Amino acid sequence: MNFISTRGGERATGAEAIVRGIAKDGGLFVPEVFPEVSEEELVRMLAMDYPERASLVLHKYLDEYEENELLAALKEAYAKFDDGDPAPLVKVENGMYMLELFHGPTCAFKDMALTVLPYLLRKGCDILGIKEQILILVATSGDTGKAALEGFKDADGVKIMVFYPDDGVSKMQKLQMCTQDGENVNVVAVKGNFDDCQTGVKKIFKSEACVSKLLEKGVRLSSANSINFGRLAPQIAYYFSAYLDLVSSEQITMGDKVDFTVPTGNFGNILAAYYAKQMGLPVGKLVCASNKNNVLTDFFTNGRYDSKRPFYRTMSPSMDILVSSNLERLIFELSGRDGAVTAQRMKKLSTDGRYEISASEMKNLSQEFYAGFTSEDDTIECMYEFFTEYGYPMDTHTGVAMNVAVQYSDKMQDEFGAEVHPMVVVSTASPYKFPQDVLYALTGNDVKDSFKGIKRINLLTAMKVPESLKALRYKTLRFKASVSADKMFDEVLKFI
Ligand SMILES: *Cc1c(COP(=O)(O)O)cnc(C)c1O
Secondary structure, three states, rough: EEEOOOOOOOOOEHHHHHHHHHOOOOEEEEEEEOOOOOOHHHHOOOOOHHHHHHHHHHHHOOOOOOOHHHHHHHHHHOOOOOOOOOOEEEEEEEEEEEEEEEOOOOOOOOHHHHOOHHHHHHHHHHHOOOOOOEEEEEEOOOHHHHHHHHHHHHOEEEEEEEEOOOOOOOOOHHHHHHHOOOEEEEEEEEEOHHHHHHHHHHHHOOOOOHHHHHHHEEEEEEEEEOOOHHHHHHHHHHHHHHHHHHOOOOOOOOOOOOEEEEEEEEEEOHHHHHHHHOOOEEEEEEEEEEEEOOOOOOHHHHOEEEOOOOOOOOHHHHHHOOOOOOHHHHHHHOOOOOOHHHHHHHHHHHHEEEOOOHHHHHHHHHHHHEEEOOHHHHHHHHHHHHHHHHHOOOOEEEEEHHHHHHHHHHHHHHHOOOOOEEEEEEEEHHHOOHHHHHHHHHHHOOOHHHHHHHHHHHHOOOOOOOHHHHHHHHOOOOOOOEEHHHHHHHHHHHHH
């Protein structure tokens, strides 16, 4: 399968798309066509375990990767998760399910892809005959950084450097990153918000001066951010798996449509659901949930993307994003895969901070997606209600998604004759990853310390505390550097 850039022209193989991360023209790599999964294949997948299902989906895109080896890598990656099943589906009530993606090494859904990406990248380099050392640069709003560090620590021929916004991540996320072990890792705080971090990293990738300076030193850049197709591909698999689990447990019959609600930041997770739908998975609506940073809600409602607005820090920091990079892939599809139009819009976004789509594109968009957002108070209320009513504790990001899922379902019930599908809400982090906010939501109590929060939630919910979070308390802080955004490349040069 070949890949093309969203900004026209440039082509790449799967291995090239993954190793390079981003096209030379600044565009994102997308498959030349969407591979299909037939109903007969779906039936066959019912009997498969998670790695087998994922292997079938991934191999359709990455056909130059040897299938048995890919399967072995997926088995190894998902063996790092609790309990055998990396993506369990939990029924909350009739027609309402949670897809739990937080049972990996760092307790957030980023592990689903970042435990697999090191293999995809290393093998990609082998396929392409690349001998240089690889340097992974990551901009993180909190969860990607830790998951990438865990995934790549002590990997051969790879170094990894993570930039996070100094005041834009939770205490637990910061602690997770700054205590990271591994000889090949570095973590640096950037003064600013996530968008400043992301822009800084993108600048390094785009700068020929930076890239050639690194090549002189035998170092080649690659990215582990969600714009890398190697991040997107493993995420497509869990939408298939969730659907198949609903069929297996006789909640639906094969062919029935299912809706998904996804707590959204950089638009990677929900885009994977859209890709699954393009491949033939019977998906109804995709519900895009945002927090107070509701740039996507506005876009999906009026067709205007406008990043020029106040930035809010919320208790769902992984969604505090005003420029959702992966949206470019959706814009490309909406435009009828027009690279020139997409390039123009992205240019407008970077110069004016805004762009808009046409009325007919808007119509197509609203057929596929519904978007909503919540306030902090309503998120807390929703988390409290679901715990009180169903005994189900959820993290703050999932709380945002649940609130919007309920908004959507209320709206459907008001609409006469609307077709109602079962709803799967994607649960992206363990409640223990944001313990103070979660405890506050469930009980109204404030605790000063994250570990006290963990203990209290454990007493309240009897939910098992992930070992990796417990262990954090006794680890030493390794990384303390904090720089301004224009000094990021200097830090890179110091590190290599
Ligand atoms: C990254 C993240 C999100 C947002 O996912 P995107 O793919 O960036 O839209 C939501 N919740 C949590 C817990 C995350 O870590």
